[in-house]
Amino acid sequence: MIEHVIPMTGNRPYPPRISGFTQTFWDGLTEGRFLTTCCAACQKTTFPPKPICPACLGAKVEWREISGRGHIYSYTIVHAAPSIFTHEAPYAVGIVDTPEGLRMAARLLISPERLRVTMPVAVGRMAYEDGSFFGFVEAEGDRAND
Ligand SMILES: [Zn+2]
Structure with a gap:
């Protein structure tokens, strides 16, 4: 749970490119949850979120709140x-x-x-x-x- 919300003026100076994959991260952030991915095979947690595990190249990852x-x-x-x-x-x-x-x-x-x-x-x-x-x-x- 993200406890700190910092009001900012205006729009993001350099807005992130949001893909179908990263939408989960950005939606979670707005909802107050800090999410990333964890490999279903080897349990390696990575940040930023990745659709492929960099440790074992497993293609099944799960979203996890950190x-x-x-x-x-x-x-x-x-x-x-x-x-x-x-x-x-x-x-x-x-x-x-x-x-x-x-x-x-x-x-x-x-x-x-x-x-x-x-x-x-x-x-x-x-x-x-x-x-x-x-x-x-x-x-x-x-x-x-x-
Ligand atoms: Zn893995």
Whole structure:
């Protein structure tokens, strides 16, 4: 269950290409569920969702809700942004390791001065006017450790 909903202004600057396969992911995100695929044969969970298992090439995958929690493995602050994102710069992007063993690249919706490697994070749904996207926010309770 995605606990964090972040209101965003306007439309997504770079809307995702949604296919018949990825529609399940985007619908789940809007409904507050963070979904990905898991191989029915070898149980390998992958992100982003894939119709074919990259570990065993199995063609039967199942949708599974994942925790949406993790820790920052690495990050950077983007100051010189592509033109469609200049109005949002500076902003952070990073790599998050999840308890499911996934390593995902994503936007980090955390102020640059608070960011640190190993920071606990949780997925947030970015609610744009034309649909959803996702990024990671600082996990609840982490501030108590400051
Ligand atoms: Zn597999």
